[in-house]
Amino acid sequence: MDNLQILLDAPIFSVQLLIDGLLVGAIFALVAYGMALVWGVMNIINICQGEYVMLGGFITYLLFSWGISPFVGIPVAFVVLYLVGWLTYRVVICRVVEQDLFISILATFGISILLQQLMNQLFTADVQTAEAGLGTAFLFNNMVTVPWVKVVGFVLALSVGVVLVLFMGRSRMGQAIRATAQNARAARIMGIDTDRVYAVTYSINAAICGAAGALVVMTWVVQAFQGLAYTVRSFMIVVVAGIGNLPGVVVAGLGLGAAESYAGFLLGAEFQTAFIFSLLVVILLWRNYRLRAQRKVLR
Amino acid sequence: MKVILRYTLIAIAALAAPLLFPEYQIQLAWLWLMVVFALTWDAVGGQMGYNSFGNVFYFGLGMYVTAVVQRDLYYDFEEYETLAGSLDTLPPADYLTGMSLGLAASAVCAVLCAIVLGSGILRLRGHYFAICTLGLGIAAGEIAAGIDYIGAGSGLVTPVFPDGLGEKGLFFCYLLLALAAVTFLVLRWLYTSRFGLAINAIRDDEDKAEAMGLHTTRYKTIAWCVSGFFLAIAGGIMGDLIGFIDPVDTAFAGATFGVWMVLMAILGGKGTLWGPVIGATIFHVTQEIFWTFLFGWQRVALGALIVIIVVFFPQGVMGFARARWPDRFGHRVESVADEGATQ
Amino acid sequence: MSLLQVKDCSKSFGGVLANDHISLEVPEGQIIGLIGPNGSGKTTLFNSVVGYHPVDAGTIEFKGQEISHLQVPQIARLGLLRTFQQTRIYGKMTCVQNMQISVPHASERLAEMFTSFPAEVQEKADAILEFVGLYSKRRLLAGDLSFGQQKLLEFGMALMNQPRMLLLDEPTAGINPTLINGIIDRLKRANAEFGITLLVIEHNMRVIMNLAEHIYCLAHGKLLADGAPDVIRNDQRVIDAYLGAH
Numbered sequence: 001m002d003n004l005q006i007l008l009d010a011p012i013f014s015v016q017l018l019i020d021g022l023l024v025g026a027i028f029a030l031v032a033y034g035m036a037l038v039w040g041v042m043n044i045i046n047i048c049q050g051e052y053v054m055l056g057g058f059i060t061y062l063l064f065s066w067g068i069s070p071f072v073g074i075p076v077a078f079v080v081l082y083l084v085g086w087l088t089y090r091v092v093i094c095r096v097v098e099q100d101l102f103i104s105i106l107a108t109f110g111i112s113i114l115l116q117q118l119m120n121q122l123f124t125a126d127v128q129t130a131e132a133g134l135g136t137a138f139l140f141n142n143m144v145t146v147p148w149v150k151v152v153g154f155v156l157a158l159s160v161g162v163v164l165v166l167f168m169g170r171s172r173m174g175q176a177i178r179a180t181a182q183n184a185r186a187a188r189i190m191g192i193d194t195d196r197v198y199a200v201t202y203s204i205n206a207a208i209c210g211a212a213g214a215l216v217v218m219t220w221v222v223q224a225f226q227g228l229a230y231t232v233r234s235f236m237i238v239v240v241a242g243i244g245n246l247p248g249v250v251v252a253g254l255g256l257g258a259a260e261s262y263a264g265f266l267l268g269a270e271f272q273t274a275f276i277f278s279l280l281v282v283i284l285l286w287r288n289y290r291l292r293a294q295r296k297v298l299r
Numbered sequence: 300m301k302v303i304l305r306y307t308l309i310a311i312a313a314l315a316a317p318l319l320f321p322e323y324q325i326q327l328a329w330l331w332l333m334v335v336f337a338l339t340w341d342a343v344g345g346q347m348g349y350n351s352f353g354n355v356f357y358f359g360l361g362m363y364v365t366a367v368v369q370r371d372l373y374y375d376f377e378e379y380e381t382l383a384g385s386l387d388t389l390p391p392a393d394y395l396t397g398m399s400l401g402l403a404a405s406a407v408c409a410v411l412c413a414i415v416l417g418s419g420i421l422r423l424r425g426h427y428f429a430i431c432t433l434g435l436g437i438a439a440g441e442i443a444a445g446i447d448y449i450g451a452g453s454g455l456v457t458p459v460f461p462d463g464l465g466e467k468g469l470f471f472c473y474l475l476l477a478l479a480a481v482t483f484l485v486l487r488w489l490y491t492s493r494f495g496l497a498i499n500a501i502r503d504d505e506d507k508a509e510a511m512g513l514h515t516t517r518y519k520t521i522a523w524c525v526s527g528f529f530l531a532i533a534g535g536i537m538g539d540l541i542g543f544i545d546p547v548d549t550a551f552a553g554a555t556f557g558v559w560m561v562l563m564a565i566l567g568g569k570g571t572l573w574g575p576v577i578g579a580t581i582f583h584v585t586q587e588i589f590w591t592f593l594f595g596w597q598r599v600a601l602g603a604l605i606v607i608i609v610v611f612f613p614q615g616v617m618g619f620a621r622a623r624w625p626d627r628f629g630h631r632v633e634s635v636a637d638e639g640a641t642q
Numbered sequence: 643m644s645l646l647q648v649k650d651c652s653k654s655f656g657g658v659l660a661n662d663h664i665s666l667e668v669p670e671g672q673i674i675g676l677i678g679p680n681g682s683g684k685t686t687l688f689n690s691v692v693g694y695h696p697v698d699a700g701t702i703e704f705k706g707q708e709i710s711h712l713q714v715p716q717i718a719r720l721g722l723l724r725t726f727q728q729t730r731i732y733g734k735m736t737c738v739q740n741m742q743i744s745v746p747h748a749s750e751r752l753a754e755m756f757t758s759f760p761a762e763v764q765e766k767a768d769a770i771l772e773f774v775g776l777y778s779k780r781r782l783l784a785g786d787l788s789f790g791q792q793k794l795l796e797f798g799m800a801l802m803n804q805p806r807m808l809l810l811d812e813p814t815a816g817i818n819p820t821l822i823n824g825i826i827d828r829l830k831r832a833n834a835e836f837g838i839t840l841l842v843i844e845h846n847m848r849v850i851m852n853l854a855e856h857i858y859c860l861a862h863g864k865l866l867a868d869g870a871p872d873v874i875r876n877d878q879r880v881i882d883a884y885l886g887a888h
Contacts, residue, residue, distance in 0.1 A: 045426055095610050101426045102350050106561060106609045109352075113554060114602025121596060228437070228554070235430060270452070274441030280434035284427055285419045292422065295695050295713070492756050496735065496743040503732035510692065510726075511803055512718035512747040518755070570734070 003266050012143040017261045023150040024219065025257020026157040029250045031212045031230055032237035033161060034205035040243040041181040041201045042097050044104045048088075048112035050230030051119075052206045056081055056213020057128075057222030058119060064130035070218045071132065074156065077210035085206025089199045097198055098184075112227060120224040127223045153215040160211055164204075165246065177201055229273060232280050240283060310480075317472045324468030326587060328540060331475035333583045335533045336556065337563035337575030338482050339526040344561065345569025346490065347522050348502030349421070353432030354530060355557035356439050357409045359550030361531025362538040363449050364408050365401030366457045369539075372397050373458075391463040402535045409531030413524040421519045424505070433553065440551030455544040471540045478536065482529045487572055489525070498522055502570070558605065566608050568617025577616050644703075645670040645807055645839050646691070646722070651700030651710075653683075653690055660686040662863040663700070668807065673833050673840040675854030675871075677847075679884055682860040684843045685727065688809050692724045693717040705806065719748040721806035727815065729792045733785030737776055737795055740784050741767035744799040767802065774798040774828060790817050794825075801832060807839040808832075814846050822846070826853055851875060859883065 007013055031053055038046050059080055060073025088111060096104040134148035168174040180187040180197045188194050216222065237256055241248030263275040317324045336358075344350045373393060389397070416435070423431050444452045460467045489495055497518045500508045509515055534550070544550050559582065567578020585604070589597035614622065646668040653661040660683045668674045676684050690697045693714040702710040704722050712720075732740050742759050771777045774794040779787060784795055793813065800808055813829065814822045826849055832838050844850040850857065851871040858868040861883040867874060874880055 045430070092606055092610055102429065103609055103613055105426055105429060106565070107606055109558060110602055110605030110609060112602075113558065113605060114599055116554075117596075117598035117602055121599060232430075232434065239427075268445070270445050271441065274438055274445065277434040277438035277441060281420075281431055281438060284423060284431040284434075288423050288427070289419075295693070489756065492758050493743075494755050496739055497755070499735050499739070500732045500743045503734050504730050506714075507726075507730040507732065508743075509713075509715045510718055510724060510730075511744055511799065512715055512723075513743070514747055514750060515715065517752075521755070 003268075007265070012140055013265075015140065016144045017265055018258055019144065019146055020150070021258030021261030022254050023146075023154045023257070024261070025254035026154045026161075026250075027212050027215050027219075027253075028230075028233050028237060028257055029253025030157045030161055031209055032234040032241075032249050032253055033164065033246065034208040034212075035231075035234040036238045036241075036243050036249060037177075038202055038205045039238060041177055042093075042198050043101065044093065044097060044108070044202075045101065045235065046202075046205065047105055047108040047231055048115060048227070049205075049209055049234050050227030050232075051112050051115040052081055052084070052209030052227075053213040053216060053230045054119065054222060054224065054227045055084065055115065056210030057217035057226075058123060058213075059210070060214040060217045061128050061130050061222055064217075069132070070130040070214065073130070073214040073217070074211050077214040078207045079210075081210025081213075082203045082207035084210075085203035086199060088206070089202040093202055094195065094198065112231070116225055116227055123224060125224050127221045128217070129221045130217045132218045147219070150219045153219045157212065157215060160208065161250070164208070173197075173200055229276050232276055236280055236283055239287065313476055313480075314473075317469055321466070321468070324466065324472045325540075326583075328468065328472040328475045330580065330583045331472070331479040332533055332537060333559070333563060333579035334479040334576050335475070335482050335529055336560040337567065337579040337582075338479075338486055339530050340560035341564040341569055341571075341575040342486055342489075342498075343522050343526045345564050345571070345574070346495070346502065347498040347519065348505070349519065349522075350425075350429045350561065351432040352429050352553065352557055352561065353434070353436035354526060354560055355436045355551055355553055356432070357412070357527035357530035358534040358537075358556060359436075359439060359443065359546070359552070360409055360412060360527075361402075361405035361534030362544055362550045363443065363455070363534075364405040364531070365398065365535030366455050366538045366544055367449060368401035368404050369394075369397035369458050370455075372400065388459045388461045391461045394458060394461050394464070397458065398535070398539060402532050405531040405535040406528050409527035410524045413527040414520055417520045417523050421516070421523060433557075436551055436553040436557050440547040440553065443546035443551060449546075450544070452546065454546065454549075455538075457538050457542055457544065459542070460539070467540075471536065474536055475533070478529065478532060483572075483576065485525070485529075490572060494518065494521070499570075562605050562608060565613060565615050568615030568619075568621075571615075571617040574615055574617040581616070643670050644668065645705060646841065647701075647703040648687070648691065649701045649703075651687070651690060651697050651702065653686055653695070653697050655686075659863050661690065661697075664860070664863075664865050665700075666858050666865070666868070668839060668841050670806075670839055671833070671837060672855050673829070673842065673853055675850040675857035676841060676843045676860065677845070677850055677857060677874075677880075678860035678866070681862075682883075683863040684860055685811060687860070688724060688811055688843065692722060692809060718803075719746075721748075721804075722809070723800050723803055723805040723807070724809035725793075725796050725800055725811055725813065727811040729789065729796050731784045731787075731792050731795050731799065733783065735784060737771060737780045737782060737784055737787070738764075738767055740795060740799055741771060741802050744802040746804050770798045770801050773801070773831075775824070790821060793817065797825075797828070797832075801836065801838070804836075805838060807841065810840060810842045812843050812845060814844065814849050822849060825849075829853060847875075 031049060035046055035049050038044050056077035059077045060070050063073050063076060064070045092107055092111065096107045132149040134152065137146045137148055139146060168178060176187070176192045176197050177200070179192060180194050184194050213222070233256060237249055237252040241252040260272065260275065264272045267275060317327050340351065340354055343354070373389060420428065420431055420435070443449060449455055464470055497513060500513060501515055501518060505515060538544050541549060563578040563582045564575045565578065566582055567576065568574030586597070586601070589600050593600050644667045648664060648666045651661055651664045652659070664683070664687060676687070678684050689695055691702055693709065693712050693716070697710050701708055704717070704720060707720070709717050709720065732743070742763055745763055768777065768780070771780050774797055776791060776794055776798065779791065784792065787795060797813070814825055817825060829840060830853065833840055842850065842853060854871060856868065857871055857874045859866045859874060859880045866879050866883055867877045869877070
């Protein structure tokens with residue numbers, strides 16, 4: 001915690017950490033929104049959420065290694081992961097969707113392990129990145145550096161989010177999704193093909209993660225085993241914000257990004273992952289403690 | 300009578316196997332470890348309904364505690380770090396003393412942790428419990444990777460197995476067999492007592508159990524303590540067998556051991572006594588086959604296997620057997636007309 | 643002597659005032675009824691009494707002791723039990739096991755947790771199973787019973803727990819009309835022979851008029867009227883509340 005002294009002595013570092021955190025937080029919020037969507041509509045906690053992000057990252061990395069700009073990776077990863085999501089739904093998810101929540105957690109955990117190990121075999125466990133070539137902004141007398149790609153990533157993440165919200169609010173499929181989320185049986189009776197709704201929801205989620213993954217590999221790195229951390233981040237954000245609460249998801253996502261940024265600086269980079277998983281435990285215990293005071297239980 | 304005969308046959312087979320197939324001694328040792336994994340998971344998961352992804356926490360804890368006790372009893376810890384590997388091996392008596400004290404310490408630490416952590420974590424329900432324990436297991440590994448006293452990211456070397464105690468493989472095989480047997484018998488005793496019914500009631504409807512005045516907190520905590528107790532001892536033993544402890548891959552191996560525990564219990568049939576044993580055996584054999592024929596891709600195959608079992612075979616072997624032959628495997632489906640019953 | 647005394651209890655959920663300054667009293671050894679149209683706050687009152695959620699205002703006393711701040715298992719161990727509207731039993735355990743685990747837990751010592759149940763418990767379980775008419779089904783899994791049989795099992799489990807007082811939430815709901823008399827009979831016997839005080843929520847007027855010595859009627863979260871069955875039956879306000887004449 002010696003770094004704490006640095007922060008107190010030179011507040012400008014705080015600004016750096018804050019900006020870094022908020023910029024990456026938008027991507028966290030986007031992935032969390034996808035998880036909340038699947039959770040709210042299908043009552044499935046998608047443990048392979050982070051692996052979809054990782055896949056999107058690797059697709060973009062591949063394009064980059066073939067000389068294509070990583071920005072092209074965003075739509076490509078979106079489409080490819082949409083198909084991956086659809087396939088996964090048809091083969092696995094449709095069979096666990098109306099069962100015990102634990103079965104779906106275990107099934108998606110299995111998919112998560114499968115994908116991690118698959119990418120490990122194909123790409124090794126090395127860390128990769130894709131240069132977007134946008135240069136860096138220097139602020140506050142060169143004390144704060146902001147790579148332009150991170151700003152672009154932030155804007156794109158929020159844009160995808162806005163498009164999604166419009167889709168959910170204005171389109172027929174969006175309506176069908178919201179109806180199914182509220183009462184699947186009623187939706188079916190009214191003629192909505194809930195199976196198709198589930199497939200679309202799950203695929204959209206995978207696609208969102210893919211696009212987010214493209215942003216991640218540009219602004220940061222991709223690595224075969226980075227997935228679980230993203231899953232846990234999304235889960236924390238959804239738990240704190242609540243499933244229907246979109247503004248909450250955005251705020252929680254940005255907040256988590258900032259918190260991680262500070263934690264990485266204060267505790268050291270080697271404890272970054274430890275921080276994320278410890279925070280998960282703390283958040284769940286704290287929420288439960290608060291609910292118990294009202295004699296409710298975190299279900 | 301049949302029960303005693305069955306157990307005796309199994310005991311004889313288990314004791315003879317490493318002698319008859321010496322090249323498989325280490326594999327057998329791992330088999331007994333898998334049995335302990337599956338049984339301890341099932342006690343909390345299948346029998347009590349608290350599906351944990353973090354039981355590996357106790358395994359890793361036990362591994363480190365035993366190793367540290369063994370090291371600190373006879374060496375200076377900094378000297379150990381620099382000279383690890385080229386230190387003289389301990390005399391057998393010292394090795395055994397260190398291991399025994401280490402295992403005892405591991406067990407005590409595990410029980411204390413179960414009580415302390417359980418006071419918070421066991422109040423979570425269902426999937427929140429599952430994911431919280433997942434976080435616990437992984438966080439522990441990442442934090443351990445940052446503590447120099449236990450070797451940090453470079454890991455910790457355990458004392459070398461000394462000469463004079465026989466074959467290393469045989470020693471550990473029997474040690475783990477003993478642990479597996481004790482675990483099995485203790486759980487068998489618990490399941491047939493009031494404790495067993497209580498944890499089943501908690502699984503079937505915890506709110507109802509509370510509304511009937513059951514001391515659910517007590518039972519949940521004790522179940523986790525029992526689970527942790529045996530896992531910690533298993534961890535301590537495995538630390539010595541493997542020889543090298545990596546915080547994330549060996550000790551707090553959430554993505555491997557942590558998940559396998561769950562899978563084995565489900566494969567064999569969760570909530571039954573023999574289910575985890577059967578599941579562990581099938582899983583271990585399958586894993587060995589995967590390793591031999593799919594090396595490199597065996598982890599990918601395991602991921603696929605998890606999905607297949609969970610989606611297509613969630614009732615497991617025992618569940619399947621009970622559905623197919625209910626009378627042989629424990630449940631009546633017809634009423635019993637008894638004399639003396641009035642309506 | 644009042645076994646249960648609810649004084650001025652209020653509870654709201656969000657903007658809805660489910661219980662508005664309700665007071666009622668259950669003397670020991672009696673059978674008291676609680677009626678009212680759907681949404682009048684009966685189950686909310688039950689939930690408050692057994693500790694399922696805290697009350698916003700008011701006190702609840704059981705055996706002279708304030709219990710509104712206690713947790714559900716603590717209240718249950720004092721001898722105040724409830725049955726559920728959606729019958730709750732332990733589905734994957736046999737009926738006998740359901741009964742055995744329902745023994746009173748207030749005086750359970752640590753060592754007792756690990757022993758098997760003594761023979762008296764087995765005998766008592768069998769006796770109660772016979773009392774509720776489930777003796778021949780005792781080895782079946784509780785989850786395999788029909789709904790009505792599960793209700794009887796739940797009742798049996800409650801008796802096994804030797805409560806001082808039992809709160810029954812619609813004990814005849816969903817039961818075949820020909821079996822209802824059997825239930826009324828068993829409830830009366832539980833009260834007379836085992837000395838269990840009963841507070842019963844019921845919609846079936848015939849049942850509650852037959853069973854209860856004193857009836858409280860709730861409507862829109864408030865206590866509308868209370869009195870002997872004949873008084874209540876003829877009370878215009880009660881009739882209006884059920885028929886919705888306002």
